[in-house]
Structure formats: C-alpha cells, structure tokens
Amino acid sequence: MVVSLSSPGVSPMIMSNDSFRSVCFSRKIISYNKQRKELNSVICACMAPPHNLRSDNSFATKFNSHLKSEDLSRRVPESEDDSDVLIECRDVYKSFGEKHILRGVSFKIRHGEAVGIIGPSGTGKSTVLKIIAGLLSPDKGEVYIRGRKRDGLISDEEISGLRIGLVFQSAALFDSLTVRENVGFLLYEHSSMSEDQISKLVTESLAAVGLKLLEQKLIYLDSLIRRVCPLTYFPVFPWLMSAHAPTFELKCFLGRNLILHQGVEDRLPSELSGGMKKRVALARSIICDTTKESIEPEVLLYDEPTAGLDPIASTVVEDLIRSVHLKGKDAVGEPGNIASYVVVTHQHSTIRRAVDRLIFLYEGKIVWEGMTQEFTTSTNPIVQQFASGNLDGPIKY
Numbered sequence: 001m002v003v004s005l006s007s008p009g010v011s012p013m014i015m016s017n018d019s020f021r022s023v024c025f026s027r028k029i030i031s032y033n034k035q036r037k038e039l040n041s042v043i044c045a046c047m048a049p050p051h052n053l054r055s056d057n058s059f060a061t062k063f064n065s066h067l068k069s070e071d072l073s074r075r076v077p078e079s080e081d082d083s084d085v086l087i088e089c090r091d092v093y094k095s096f097g098e099k100h101i102l103r104g105v106s107f108k109i110r111h112g113e114a115v116g117i118i119g120p121s122g123t124g125k126s127t128v129l130k131i132i133a134g135l136l137s138p139d140k141g142e143v144y145i146r147g148r149k150r151d152g153l154i155s156d157e158e159i160s161g162l163r164i165g166l167v168f169q170s171a172a173l174f175d176s177l178t179v180r181e182n183v184g185f186l187l188y189e190h191s192s193m194s195e196d197q198i199s200k201l202v203t204e205s206l207a208a209v210g211l212k213l214l215e216q217k218l219i220y221l222d223s224l225i226r227r228v229c230p231l232t233y234f235p236v237f238p239w240l241m242s243a244h245a246p247t248f249e250l251k252c253f254l255g256r257n258l259i260l261h262q263g264v265e266d267r268l269p270s271e272l273s274g275g276m277k278k279r280v281a282l283a284r285s286i287i288c289d290t291t292k293e294s295i296e297p298e299v300l301l302y303d304e305p306t307a308g309l310d311p312i313a314s315t316v317v318e319d320l321i322r323s324v325h326l327k328g329k330d331a332v333g334e335p336g337n338i339a340s341y342v343v344v345t346h347q348h349s350t351i352r353r354a355v356d357r358l359i360f361l362y363e364g365k366i367v368w369e370g371m372t373q374e375f376t377t378s379t380n381p382i383v384q385q386f387a388s389g390n391l392d393g394p395i396k397y
C-alpha cells in the first residue's frame, strides 16, 4: 500500500533543502473543491518505501551492532528474533552544512512498540523522524524497512509493505482547505475512491479522534431547537448553556455550533483550536484507502504532538495516540492496523502517558535507552538533568 499520509503540509525548512528532491511534491488542481478554485496549487508530500523492498529479513537478523555503542549507558535487552523489526536505523549520520547533527544513531522499532525519542532541543530528534519517514536521507548509515535497505528517499511512485505516516509538530494543515479536504487529501489526490466513499472515511477518521460524534449531536440539537422554537432561539441559548452544558468544553462546542451551525468537517483550520488541529492532523494520518486489498501494518511518527497544548488538551491527544494504536478498530469499526508509533516529545506527561520505551538523544548520539518507568530513576547524569530540569549538569545551554 502506498503512502504514508503524513501531514501533507511540508514545512518551508524541509522544502528548501535540496535533499528532498526525491520526495513527491505533487502540484495538482484540486478539482474536488470547486468552491476554492483559487487554491489550484498545493503541495503534498506522499511517501512510501521503495518497490525493491522485499520481505527478506536477512539484513535485520544480521544486525546487532547498535548495542556496541560506547555511548549507550543503559542497554535494553534485545530479542534474538528480529522478525518483528519494522524499522531500523543503523549507524546513521546526518549533517547540515558544518553542523553535524546525527553521529552514529542506531535503533530498532519493533511491531507493537510505542517508542518515545527525547532529548534536549536541537539534538536531532525531528531529523531522526524525517529520516525514518524518508523525507531526509542519511549521509552515512542505513535505514531498513522490514529488513530491507531503503535506498534514497521515499517517493509516492514506490510501494512497499509498510505505511509510514508523519504527523508534523505544527499539524501542517492546508489553511484554505476544509477539515474534510485536509483529512481526505491523499485519497482525493491519489485514490480512485468516489467522493462519497472518501467522505465516509473522513467521518470515520474524525470519529476515531473524537471529533465527529460530538459535533454531530450538537448540530442535531441545533437544528432541533431552530425547528421547535425559531423565535425564541436566542433566549433558549443562554438557558441551554447553563442547564444542559455541564462542562466548559461542551459549552464552547455548543456556543460555536449554535451560532455557526456548521460541522467540523466544513470548517477551515483557522476556525479550530490548537487541540482540534492536532486531532485533525491525527485523523489525516490514520485514514487510508480501503479499496486496496492488502492491509499493511503502519507506523505513525509524531513530532511533538502535544507541544503548545494545555495539560488537559495534552492528555486528550496522548490518549488518542494510545487509542488509535491499541483499539482503532473500536473507533472506526474496522481492524486497526497501526502497528507501532514513535513520538518525539519534550513533555513529561506525554512521556509517561503515551510511550512505553524511550530513546534519549544527546549531541547526535543515543546516550540512554530504557522503559518509561526507568526514566526518572536513571543514574545517567544526562538523563537525570533532563528529567529534573536542573541547570547544573552535563547538558549546557
């Protein structure tokens, strides 16, 4: 199966780098959006591992070298069997000009894992995600997808047995496209599905991230009130807000829906809160073409999914990440196929709540690996300083 629908929006920083030349940036007229003809040129990064990847595990089974790293002060017991390794970085180096960002990074992402990549700012965490996603290629070292070496970058011409989706830090929604068009973008552009089919999948994806159902109820409530008491509509509104809206969030939803009378699918990103944008980006990352026969496992990569969110909104997103992974089938009524995910984060709540295993990156190297519960008890001075936020220690700012 193709893609990875990552966030279709690619940051200017990424776009400006020559090394992204192999990524497919499709510039196409968005015919499905007749009302927005002015937006006839958009950029989409669609990624899939190369064709020539086969299910031969020979590379993965031979590899065991990352445990030799002298910088790895906390070593995680390795399984002898590497048949469940979906992604592997082997001694990866990456520089930008004179800046040597990654200096020999090796790790494996296994089927079913929830992995966090943490470390100080500028240490190369996002760079690692982009290399895994195929948006950047390493200067040295290799990336293996299901045991097969990936050459170069991902292109949407190429297909393999693993979908890799990247959810960018900024959510990277197209500002001038509605939520529906953002979530269904890849399918509108790259599938033969009808608009109705895509719309249904968009609805399901939004439901999976907790957006659609509440909105639907509120729109129904809104139309009911308008029909029953059109003249007393506004007097009813404050009464409803006080008597039937127990939570602040619900009041906000009620207020917005009663006034705008508009579902979330028809809104523009500018009409969403930061948390809703993150959820929409999440919905976009999990939607896939169900007309294709093969259901392939998928790895989702999240770049600081909770950055800039308040603690409660962070919890919502963290739980969504977990739920999409664990029981996406419950939300969308179909078998979930998110095999594993990787989260780059600075937030302690996200570390505690959303991931099971941690990789600590510092000065371009993995200096610690361990389970989440071991993070705060680590004796590694770098980890201790990072966990405590202490100014004194090996990490200098």
Ligand SMILES: Nc1ncnc2c1ncn2[C@@H]1O[C@H](COP(=O)(O)OP(=O)(O)OP(=O)(O)O)[C@@H](O)[C@H]1O
Residues within 6 Å of the ligand: 013, 014, 017, 096, 099, 101, 119, 120, 121, 122, 123, 124, 125, 126, 127, 128
């Ligand atoms: N395309 C690029 N061109 C030039 N420099 C880059 C590029 N991408 C990343 N960098 C630089 O590489 C370094 C690491 O960036 P990266 O975003 O991977 O760090 P990070 O650990 O994710 O940081 P943060 O936690 O602050 O998001 C930074 O100094 C950044 O400026």
